Amino acid sequence: MNNLSIKNKLYIGFGSIVAIILLLLITAYNNFASLTDANRWDRHTMEVLLQIDRINSVSLQIQVDTRGYILTGSEALIGTERENAEQLKQHVAKAVQLTADNPQQNERLKRAQALLTTWADVNIRRQIEKRRALGDAKGAAEILGQSSELKEAGAIVASARELLDQATEEERRLLAERSAKAVDLHSSQNALLLGGGAVVFVVSLLIAYALGRVIMGPLANLTAALARLGSGDQVARIVVTSGDELGKVSEDFNKMAQQLQDATQREQAQTNELRAKVDSLLGVVARAAGGDMTGKISVGGEDAIGQLGEGLQRMFDNLRQLLTNVQKAGIQVTTSATEIAASAKQQEATGVEQAQTSVEVLSTTKEISSNTSQLLKTMEDATAVADYTTSATSEAQGNLRRMDQTMQNMVNATDSINAKLAALSEKASNINSVLTTITKVADQTNILSLNAAIEAEKAGEAGRGFSVVATEIRRLADQTSVSTWDIEQMLKEMQSAVSASVMGMDKFSEEIRRSVGEVRQVTDQLSGVMDQVQKLAPQFDAVLQGMQAQAVGAQQITETMMQLNDATQQTVESLKATSEAVHQLQYAAGDLQSSVSTFAVNA
Amino acid sequence: MKVLVFHIGADRYGLPLRQVRRVLPLLELKGIPLAPDSVAGLLNLHGDPMPVIDLSRISGGPPSRKHFDTRIVVADYTSPEGAVHALGLMAERVQGVQDVAPQDLAPSGVQAAPFLGRVAGDAKGMVQLVEVNQLLPAELRARLFPAEAAAG
Numbered sequence: 001m002n003n004l005s006i007k008n009k010l011y012i013g014f015g016s017i018v019a020i021i022l023l024l025l026i027t028a029y030n031n032f033a034s035l036t037d038a039n040r041w042d043r044h045t046m047e048v049l050l051q052i053d054r055i056n057s058v059s060l061q062i063q064v065d066t067r068g069y070i071l072t073g074s075e076a077l078i079g080t081e082r083e084n085a086e087q088l089k090q091h092v093a094k095a096v097q098l099t100a101d102n103p104q105q106n107e108r109l110k111r112a113q114a115l116l117t118t119w120a121d122v123n124i125r126r127q128i129e130k131r132r133a134l135g136d137a138k139g140a141a142e143i144l145g146q147s148s149e150l151k152e153a154g155a156i157v158a159s160a161r162e163l164l165d166q167a168t169e170e171e172r173r174l175l176a177e178r179s180a181k182a183v184d185l186h187s188s189q190n191a192l193l194l195g196g197g198a199v200v201f202v203v204s205l206l207i208a209y210a211l212g213r214v215i216m217g218p219l220a221n222l223t224a225a226l227a228r229l230g231s232g233d234q235v236a237r238i239v240v241t242s243g244d245e246l247g248k249v250s251e252d253f254n255k256m257a258q259q260l261q262d263a264t265q266r267e268q269a270q271t272n273e274l275r276a277k278v279d280s281l282l283g284v285v286a287r288a289a290g291g292d293m294t295g296k297i298s299v300g301g302e303d304a305i306g307q308l309g310e311g312l313q314r315m316f317d318n319l320r321q322l323l324t325n326v327q328k329a330g331i332q333v334t335t336s337a338t339e340i341a342a343s344a345k346q347q348e349a350t351g352v353e354q355a356q357t358s359v360e361v362l363s364t365t366k367e368i369s370s371n372t373s374q375l376l377k378t379m380e381d382a383t384a385v386a387d388y389t390t391s392a393t394s395e396a397q398g399n400l401r402r403m404d405q406t407m408q409n410m411v412n413a414t415d416s417i418n419a420k421l422a423a424l425s426e427k428a429s430n431i432n433s434v435l436t437t438i439t440k441v442a443d444q445t446n447i448l449s450l451n452a453a454i455e456a457e458k459a460g461e462a463g464r465g466f467s468v469v470a471t472e473i474r475r476l477a478d479q480t481s482v483s484t485w486d487i488e489q490m491l492k493e494m495q496s497a498v499s500a501s502v503m504g505m506d507k508f509s510e511e512i513r514r515s516v517g518e519v520r521q522v523t524d525q526l527s528g529v530m531d532q533v534q535k536l537a538p539q540f541d542a543v544l545q546g547m548q549a550q551a552v553g554a555q556q557i558t559e560t561m562m563q564l565n566d567a568t569q570q571t572v573e574s575l576k577a578t579s580e581a582v583h584q585l586q587y588a589a590g591d592l593q594s595s596v597s598t599f600a601v602n603a
Numbered sequence: 604m605k606v607l608v609f610h611i612g613a614d615r616y617g618l619p620l621r622q623v624r625r626v627l628p629l630l631e632l633k634g635i636p637l638a639p640d641s642v643a644g645l646l647n648l649h650g651d652p653m654p655v656i657d658l659s660r661i662s663g664g665p666p667s668r669k670h671f672d673t674r675i676v677v678a679d680y681t682s683p684e685g686a687v688h689a690l691g692l693m694a695e696r697v698q699g700v701q702d703v704a705p706q707d708l709a710p711s712g713v714q715a716a717p718f719l720g721r722v723a724g725d726a727k728g729m730v731q732l733v734e735v736n737q738l739l740p741a742e743l744r745a746r747l748f749p750a751e752a753a754a755g
Contacts, residue, residue: 439671443628443671443672444628446672446699447626447627447628447674449699450607450626450697450699450700451625451626453605453620453699453700454607454620454623454624454625454626454700457605457620457621457700458621471700474699474700
């Protein structure tokens with residue numbers, strides 16, 4: 001609702017009022033149509049009633065005419081009888097036609113139509129015919145008055161009238177019903193008009209109020225915000241609640257107010273910045289005036305203040321550079337002077353040290369001379385020992401060679417023992433096969449003896465001697481077995497002994513071979529030693545000669561050192577003079593530094 | 604009375620020399636499939652087949668070990684019907700012939716295998732006699748000598 005434009009809001013408001021009025025009018029029109037319909041039905045009923053009345057009056061007219069004719073016999077009275085009958089039929093037909101919409105009434109009227117038609121066309125005509133036949137005879141009226149025709153006609157017409165009365169009654173009831181309905185319609189029409197009018201009034205008031213609020217509310221906000229802005233309140237803003245034209249106006253207003261505020265704040269910031277720049281320039285200049293050149297100008301830019309700042313900065317930089325250079329020069333002069341003084345002192349000390357060193361060197365040289373003589377003697381001893389070592393080593397070499405030879409012989413002997421042991425082992429195997437044969441023979445002999453004993457037993461007394469022999473053979477066989485077993489055992493022991501010997505011999509040969517290798521190694525080493533020892537003797541001679549030359553050199557060094565000592569003494573003197581001059585230079589440099597240091601140039 | 608001494612397990616037994624035909628070394632025997640365990644096999648004795656009974660096996664022990672003094676003893680087996688057959692007996696440690704005095708023999712007093720007879724003691728222990736004719740149970744006899752069984 002809030003986002004609709006004002007035009008749409010107005011359309012919606014007035015449109016809804018018009019719609020309600022239209023609705024009301026349509027309802028009223030419907031009610032009027034119903035009323036008209038009811039009136040039409042009333043008229044229809046009236047017509048039906050009129051026709052029934054006419055039927056009644058015409059039938060009465062016919063009855064009256066017929067009675068008159070019967071009483072008087074005057075033909076004039078029945079002159080209109082045909083015409084009336086036609087009229088009666090017409091009216092009845094009309095009534096039947098009118099009640100076509102109501103089946104019950106229609107049925108009644110049709111029955112009445114049938115009765116009345118019969119009555120008019122048959123009964124009345126019979127009465128007239130009878131009266132005409134009687135003519136002017138006396139008592140004709142009484143005869144007819146008592147006749148069955150008259151009674152029959154009366155009954156028919158009475159029943160027809162009854163039916164007509166019922167129809168009339170029904171139509172009247174319908175009329176009353178419709179009248180009541182029409183009264184109801186009237187009253188509802190009145191209520192509708194009154195109530196509808198009131199509703200339209202109230203709804204219109206509500207819509208007018210709502211429209212007023214929707215349009216006037218934002219306008220009032222806008223006016224108030226404008227008034228606040230005019231009185232200088234820059235943060236005045238409007239709360240935008242709707243999306244219509246007024247909402248847009250409010251948003252634009254807010255943007256305008258924001259821009260105004262931003263512009264004011266920018267101006268304020270610039271003013272503050274300018275003031276700060278001038279303040280900082282003033283501060284730096286004031287410190288420089290007091291001798292503190294360390295101030296840094298942070299103001300820059302293209303404007304006048306900026307250029308002023310940069311000019312000042314350049315001036316300060318130049319001044320600072322100058323002062324720094326002066327200070328550096330002062331420090332450098334001081335440092336150099338100090339260094340010179342220090343080196344002069346050091347040289348002096350060095351000179352003194354040199355003198356002392358010369359004395360020490362002198363004494364050392366003398367010691368070397370005496371030591372060299374002792375060394376000479378020792379070297380001679382060493383040479384003698386080396387000669388002895390050489391001869392002993394060659395002797396040892398000869399011994400080792402002999403030992404090597406012996407070892408070789410032992411290896412050969414071991415190999416031949418091994419061969420013999422192998423032959424022994426083979427022989428033992430041969431013995432073993434022989435033993436196997438002997439065992440078999442012994443076994444067969446045993447069996448033979450058993451069988452012999454059996455045969456002897458079977459022979460009885462005759463085989464007694466044979467039995468003894470068999471027993472003897474068996475004993476021999478047993479002994480052979482036992483001996484064979486013993487030999488076998490011995491042979492096995494021998495074979496294992498031979499195997500052990502072979503293994504021992506192998507190990508022994510291996511050891512001898514290793515020993516031979518070691519002996520050869522020792523021999524080689526001894527040869528190397530001998531070579532070295534033989535080389536020693538000439539070297540000892542060279543050492544001796546060098547020592548003698550050393551003794552002579554030591555004497556020369558002593559003399560040179562004496563001369564050097566004198567020169568050193570002179571150097572020390574001149575250094576003392578230099579030290580004095582440097583002290584004076586130091587004082588001058590100190591003065592320069594203190595005068596420059598009143599300026600502060602480093603941050 | 605002279606007996607041939609052999610061993611079943613650790614014990615010594617004697618076979619009367621009258622019933623022994625001869626002693627043979629341990630020869631290769633022909634196996635008899637589906638024969639009872641106690642039958643060691645068949646031996647060709649000069650062209651005639653002879654069944655060999657393992658004495659160790661028929662006494663309920665393990666099969667005889669094949670030592671150098673394990674022999675096959677050919678004995679005379681007299682069946683209850685009176686027919687005499689050659690029967691091989693495989694015996695362990697056949698030591699030789701020993702003389703046993705009849706007065707030394709005494710009943711063992713223990714009713715065990717039917718073929719074990721009287722016992723005699725000497726310096727090395729006891730020797731029990733083996734009755735060859737009682738050696739084969741009826742069922743085994745019927746298997747070994749079927750013709751005779753049919754005849755009887």
